[in-house]
Amino acid sequence: MIQVKNLTKHYGPRRAIHNLNFSIEKGDVVGFLGPNGAGKSTTMKIITGFMAPSSGEASVAGYDVFVNPIEVKKHIGYLPETPPVYSDMYVREYLQYVAALKQVPKSKIEKYVDNAIDKTHLGDVQKRLIGHLSKGFKQRVGIAQAIVSDPEILILDEPTVGLDPKQVAEIRDLIKELKGQHTIILSTHILPEVQATCEKIIIIHHGEIVAQDSIHNLAMMDKGKSRLRIRLRKDAENLHSVLSEINQVISVKAGTSAKDWEIDLQGGDEVVDAISSSIVAKGYGLVELSPSKIDLEDVFLKLTYGEQGGEA
Numbered sequence: 048m049i050q051v052k053n054l055t056k057h058y059g060p061r062r063a064i065h066n067l068n069f070s071i072e073k074g075d076v077v078g079f080l081g082p083n084g085a086g087k088s089t090t091m092k093i094i095t096g097f098m099a100p101s102s103g104e105a106s107v108a109g110y111d112v113f114v115n116p117i118e119v120k121k122h123i124g125y126l127p128e129t130p131p132v133y134s135d136m137y138v139r140e141y142l143q144y145v146a147a148l149k150q151v152p153k154s155k156i157e158k159y160v161d162n163a164i165d166k167t168h169l170g171d172v173q174k175r176l177i178g179h180l181s182k183g184f185k186q187r188v189g190i191a192q193a194i195v196s197d198p199e200i201l202i203l204d205e206p207t208v209g210l211d212p213k214q215v216a217e218i219r220d221l222i223k224e225l226k227g228q229h230t231i232i233l234s235t236h237i238l239p240e241v242q243a244t245c246e247k248i249i250i251i252h253h254g255e256i257v258a259q260d261s262i263h264n265l266a267m268m269d270k271g272k273s274r275l276r277i278r279l280r281k282d283a284e285n286l287h288s289v290l291s292e293i294n295q296v297i298s299v300k301a302g303t304s305a306k307d308w309e310i311d312l313q314g315g316d317e318v319v320d321a322i323s324s325s326i327v328a329k330g331y332g333l334v335e336l337s338p339s340k341i342d343l344e345d346v347f348l349k350l351t352y353g354e355q356g357g358e359a
């Protein structure tokens with residue numbers, strides 16, 4: 048449905064994205080995840096046909112986005128980073144206008160607009176001026192204009208940014224309702240957003256893809272590793288060197304004091320036994336030792352901020 052090959056974009060001397068490769072199948076719900084400045088919006092603007100890349104290719108529903116941007120736009124509903132809000136239009140009037148722009152046949156416009164209003168729960172405000180709506184409602188209008196022509200593909204660029212928690216939850220619910228009806232790309236810098244709505248993730252950092260997989264597989268990337276939190280009776284400034292003698296210990300980090308530590312290790316109970324024996328032998332006094340989970344958050348942080356992320 049969407050194919051991207053060696054896509055690169057420079058803004059003058061600044062490299063925004065570099066050699067991106069990915070493909071998205073019909074019906075996929077994909078999270079395009081990365082910190083601010085990673086290159087998400089740049090990628091979205093290119094695959095929606097709104098901006099040309101410096102090099103590389105992208106196609107949507109079989110159409111090259113540069114050769115056939117008009118065909119591409121027919122297949123895509125796009126909520127840009129800065130939603131196109133026409134403050135002085137009424138909600139319904141605006142959606143009729145967008146439907147006409149997207150070449151919905153005249154006889155079907157009312158039906159399509161009703162449908163978009165229903166799905167985004169805008170019925171009560173359809174006769175109000177967009178400029179008078181709250182930010183959350185304006186964002187729903189943004190989503191309504193994206194879906195009004197019933198496109199196969201929806202591309203939503205940071206749809207919950209700047210909303211309050213209740214509005215965020217409402218928009219996430221709305222996206223969940225749209226699943227199964229469209230192929231969806233959701234760009235965001237917030238991991239829980241992806242976890243709440245998507246099945247696949249593409250992680251982008253400094254303009255490069257650092258991971259792409261199902262949420263399940265990414266969460267399992269650190270399988271076999273586990274983390275221990277320990278609390279000692281005495282300060283143990285040199286715990287680091289004490290435990291570095293155990294091969295399976297990956298990292299030893301101090302918490303709020305030299306009594307609290309976080310240890311990442313590769314292996315099972317035998318490694319935990321070796322760690323506790325070593326601590327006891329040194330006379331630090333083991334007060335507490337508890338396992339904690341390494342989860343997707345850790346994987347994401349490591350890929351984007353950690354040692355593997357690096358500078359582009």
Ligand SMILES: Nc1ncnc2c1ncn2[C@@H]1O[C@H](COP(=O)(O)OP(=O)(O)O)[C@@H](O)[C@H]1O
Pocket residue numbers: 058061062063081082083084085086087088089090
């Ligand atoms: N119009 C522009 N001119 C120059 N640099 C830009 C422009 N738009 C984005 N950039 C830069 O390109 C990089 C990627 O930006 P962007 O695609 O907006 O990232 P994201 O959406 O992930 O926050 C950033 O370093 C940003 O500063």
Ligand SMILES: [Mg+2]
Pocket residue numbers: 084087088089128205
């Ligand atoms: Mg952006």
